Amino acid sequence: MIRKAVIPAAGFGTRFLPLTKAQPKEMLPIVDTPTIQMVVEEAVESGITDILMVIGKSKRAIEEHFDRNFELEQELAEKGKTALLDQIKHVSGMAEIHFIWQKELNGLGDAVSYARSHIGNEPFALLLGDTILESYSGVPVTKQLMNISEKHQGSVVALEEVPPEKVNRYGIMDGTAIDARVYRVNDFIEKPEPTDAPSNLAFAGRYIFMPDIFDFLMQTGRGKHNEIQLTDAMRQMAQSRPMFGARIEGKRHDIGNKLDFIKTNIYYALKHPELKEPLSEYIKELVGNRFQ
Incomplete structure (x- = not known):
């Protein structure tokens, strides 16, 4: 049973400057809800209420968003705005959220490694804080992965089909089909050219990891951009133990650039x-x- 989740949210969000100079990218609103709140809600709907966020400089607004604001609650109560009061109480009470600071921005793999002491020797979910996944089946995508991990007893990466001409924008899985949606991973290829891509199945921002991913992260040297890349650790992991990919029953909404x-x-x-x-x-x- 997976009880814990990790949400990395430490990056600068340079594609949204100057907006993200002091405002975390993960706090950018989708209509009236911060992106990272929607990510937390997916974890909670999947049955996970113990969440560690890995944050960095200028991310204090994330902590404040998930903390209680007694003055605001009192103001809303006095004015009889009970619906709004219930909403903000829900935000601060829906999960036990912990925070740890990534001291230097050394890549996603490095950010994940900060979770080792919190996770311990348990499998866990990893949800990227700037990616929203909408379920088509009614089962949250993280829960879909949890079910597959329990069935196959291994780590699982969420996959989404992308147009073949766009595979060079994503990490792509090379795998062997087990059933209609699940694959045994052979390898991962980062942003291949369409002619070299083994599939059109791209990372979708959700993962279930066995705790030994931390050992592989410790063994992983600096890669692209001189950073510790999660994909490099996953490639090593897939060579020595079962790892699976799962096509999600849903749609990925990426807020990584202005147009999306x-x-x-x-x-x-x-x-x-x-x-x-x-x-x-x-x-x-x-x-x-x-x-x-």
């Missing part, structure tokens, strides 16, 4: 009960004016 961030906001706004109709009308108006 805007697309994600529009997507969720069109599902929002208060916004979908007026926003739909506004989009139709914009499109109509453009082609007049």
Whole structure:
């Protein structure tokens, strides 16, 4: 049974500068909810309420968001705004969230290694703090991976099909199919050219790891950008013990760049009960004016 999750959220978010000079990228809102809150909610819906966040400089807003604000709660209570009061109490109470600081930004693999003492000798979930995964099946993607890990007794990486011409943007899995959605991993290739890609199955920002991933991270030297790369440790791990890939029953929403961030906001706004109709009308108006 997986009880703990790790969410790395230490990067600078340079693609969103100057906005992210003092504002964490993970706190950028999807309509009215910070991205990282949606990630935490996925973990909680999967049955995980013990969460470690690995944060860095200028990330204090993340800590404050998940802490209680008694003054605000009192203000809302006095004004009778019970719905808003319930919402902010939910944010601070839905999980036991711990924080650790990544002292230097030495890559995702290095950030994950900071979780070793908290995780101990247990399997755990890893959820990237800037990626939202929407489930199509009603089962959260992290829970989908947990079920597969329990069945096959190994680490699991979430995979999403991407257009073949875009494989050079992602880490890609080389694997052998076990069933319709699950693969035994042979190797991982970072951003291959389309002609060299073994598949079009890309990392989707969710993982279940056995605790020995920490041993492989300790053995991993600096790779691309002179950083400790999680993919390099995963490649070593896959050569010596079973590792699996699972095509998710869902859709990945990446906020790693401005265009995808805007697309994600529009997507969720069109599902929002208060916004979908007026926003739909506004989009139709914009499109109509453009082609007049």
